Amino acid sequence: MTGDPGIVIVGASLAGLRGAEALREGGYDGPLTLVGDEPYRPYDRPPLSKHVLAGELPPEATALPQQRPLRAHWRLGQPATALDRTRKAIRLGDGSEVPYTKLLIATGARARPWPGEGAHLAGVFTIRGRDDAAALRLALARPPKHVLVIGAGLIGCEAASCCRDLGVPVTLADPNPTPLARVLGTLVGGTIVECLRRADVAYRAGTKVRALMGEGGHVAGAHLHDGGLIETDCVIVALGAVRDTEWLAQGGLRADAGGLTCDAACRALTRAGDPDPDIGAAGDVARWPNPLYGGREMTVEHWGNAVEQAAHAARSLLRPDDPRPYRHLPAFWSSQFGINIKAVGLAEGADAVAIVQGDRAAQRYLAVYGRSGRSIAAVSFDQARWLPSYADRIAEGAAFPPILDATDQGRVEILAPGFPPARPGPAADERMREMAHV
Amino acid sequence: MRVVVDLNRCQGYAQCCYAAPDSFELRGHEILFYDPAPPDEARPRIERAQQACPVRAISIEPASLDREDAL
Numbered sequence: 001m002t003g004d005p006g007i008v009i010v011g012a013s014l015a016g017l018r019g020a021e022a023l024r025e026g027g028y029d030g031p032l033t034l035v036g037d038e039p040y041r042p043y044d045r046p047p048l049s050k051h052v053l054a055g056e057l058p059p060e061a062t063a064l065p066q067q068r069p070l071r072a073h074w075r076l077g078q079p080a081t082a083l084d085r086t087r088k089a090i091r092l093g094d095g096s097e098v099p100y101t102k103l104l105i106a107t108g109a110r111a112r113p114w115p116g117e118g119a120h121l122a123g124v125f126t127i128r129g130r131d132d133a134a135a136l137r138l139a140l141a142r143p144p145k146h147v148l149v150i151g152a153g154l155i156g157c158e159a160a161s162c163c164r165d166l167g168v169p170v171t172l173a174d175p176n177p178t179p180l181a182r183v184l185g186t187l188v189g190g191t192i193v194e195c196l197r198r199a200d201v202a203y204r205a206g207t208k209v210r211a212l213m214g215e216g217g218h219v220a221g222a223h224l225h226d227g228g229l230i231e232t233d234c235v236i237v238a239l240g241a242v243r244d245t246e247w248l249a250q251g252g253l254r255a256d257a258g259g260l261t262c263d264a265a266c267r268a269l270t271r272a273g274d275p276d277p278d279i280g281a282a283g284d285v286a287r288w289p290n291p292l293y294g295g296r297e298m299t300v301e302h303w304g305n306a307v308e309q310a311a312h313a314a315r316s317l318l319r320p321d322d323p324r325p326y327r328h329l330p331a332f333w334s335s336q337f338g339i340n341i342k343a344v345g346l347a348e349g350a351d352a353v354a355i356v357q358g359d360r361a362a363q364r365y366l367a368v369y370g371r372s373g374r375s376i377a378a379v380s381f382d383q384a385r386w387l388p389s390y391a392d393r394i395a396e397g398a399a400f401p402p403i404l405d406a407t408d409q410g411r412v413e414i415l416a417p418g419f420p421p422a423r424p425g426p427a428a429d430e431r432m433r434e435m436a437h438v
Numbered sequence: 439m440r441v442v443v444d445l446n447r448c449q450g451y452a453q454c455c456y457a458a459p460d461s462f463e464l465r466g467h468e469i470l471f472y473d474p475a476p477p478d479e480a481r482p483r484i485e486r487a488q489q490a491c492p493v494r495a496i497s498i499e500p501a502s503l504d505r506e507d508a509l
């Protein structure tokens with residue numbers, strides 16, 4: 001054993017793996033340790049709420065390819081529970097200590113559990129990990145009499161879509177008038193309402209579930225705030241994600257349930273507000289001031305960010321003399337009801353939306369969002385071909401509506417995006433959810 | 439073997455589906471469904487698919503990984 005404990009990565013999933021690969025690619029040759037809470041090597045989460053639930057892929061098929069040799073120590077099945085920055089070591093769940101020279105924090109997020117009564121009833125599920133998806137898959141294969149999905153975000157809609165593919169009756173409940181209302185607005189959300197209608201999903205807009213009630217320990221129904229009741233024997237809670245970062249806060253870093261705050265180069269900030277040059281962060285857990293948005297602090301809980309930010313944070317650890325800001329245009333994809341949805345930018349706060357390609361009625365179109373005369377985001381429904389061109393315009397802050405020299409661009413229709421009013425509560429909490437793959 | 443496709447990048451061009459039809463399939467207008475864990479015998483076809491993808495969206499685990507990854 002040498003005197004140099006080397007680089008330790010906490011969180012062995014997408015960002016952890018890609019961070020490890022980037023460190024080796026960047027020429028780092030010393031010891032490398034990956035610590036992971038889950039017992040599995042890194043795997044891919046997007047298929048969980050799609051093909052795994054549908055029974056098309058076994059959960060273990062989602063293991064991610066490792067693109068280069070890492071020669072790493074894997075400490076799997078152990079959470080990191082404490083950080084001691086003075087002694088430069090972390091403690092694991094089994095009490096052992098792991099010293100580090102540099103640390104990359106990639107602990108992601110976990111599903112927000114059902115906050116009300118009935119969270120521990122059998123038949124109540126969340127979808128974040130392989131085991132969650134495997135358990136829910138078993139329940140869906142039985143099949144249940146009636147599924148209730150709480151929360152019409154991306155994961156909630158994907159799950160509802162799988163249920164219908166399996167022929168299982170499903171109700172989707174959300175307080176907003178349409179699914180994805182906060183991410184894409186109700187105008188574009190209306191496209192999903194149409195998909196739900198065609199697929200025979202009962203969409204309950206303006207519906208807030210108050211409590212889940214059981215019979216003999218198994219869920220039997222959901223009580224609504226308005227006094228109503230939905231009978232169900234299987235509940236999928238899709239209310240977004242939270243982070244377990246108390247151990248980092250105790251280590252003197254700026255961390256809370258919304259993420260670990262970093263500088264622009266993705267290095268963790270201490271309580272005093274300066275970056276610790278030996279600690280980087282990436283993926284769903286990392287909150288950083290994004291230069292593309294005037295340094296506004298954000299977390300981006302999508303696949304593409306985990307990949308890019310991991311490489312950036314790895315570079316910042318290897319090149320402390322040359323920290324560079326991480327400039328990122330958020331992006332995600334989702335597939336549901338047979339439609340491919342792709343989005344770039346942050347549509348939140350848009351004051352207009354322009355249908356720039358395709359046809360809304362045919363559910364095949366590309367919409368660009370504008371705010372104060374600038375193009376800020378775009379979404380495509382089965383119209384991905386033009387998205388990269390609009391993404392470039394958005395990253396440049398081009399005028400709205402953006403003009404492309406596209407031959408198949410018809411008349412541009414400009415409409416109100418229909419974002420629901422901001423929820424009461426701390427603004428930081430609002431921001432955190434808007435960018436989540438929930 | 440292990441495969442992952444960057445579906446932000448993927449444009450649904452379907453070249454991979456011609457090169458390795460057992461592992462890549464286009465559904466609807468542009469949803470790419472692929473097998474992330476194809477059998478090792480499929481490697482030559484998957485490597486062709488990777489080469490054929492115009493936006494380089496397909497990542498695969500190198501065949502030599504097990505040998506070179508040891509500590």
Ligand SMILES: Cc1cc2nc3c(=O)[nH]c(=O)nc-3n(C[C@H](O)[C@H](O)[C@H](O)COP(=O)(O)OP(=O)(O)OC[C@H]3O[C@@H](n4cnc5c(N)ncnc54)[C@H](O)[C@@H]3O)c2cc1C
Nearest residue numbers: 011013014015037046079080107108109283284301302303
């Ligand atoms: C069901 C689902 C579907 C999705 N679909 C899409 C999609 O279609 N498109 C898209 O763009 N994005 C999608 N996403 C989002 C994408 O998967 C995430 O952004 C990505 O997984 C983030 O990677 P990460 O490594 O930062 O975090 P995670 O993948 O959350 O990994 C963090 C890892 O750290 C571990 N960990 C946590 N705390 C500790 C600790 N204290 N010690 C040790 N280990 C710890 C966790 O167990 C976990 O393994 C989806 C997410 C989910 C859950």
Ligand code: SF4
Nearest residue numbers: 448449451452454491
């Ligand atoms: S060839 Fe590439 S872009 Fe085309 S469908 Fe396959 S992965 Fe997607």
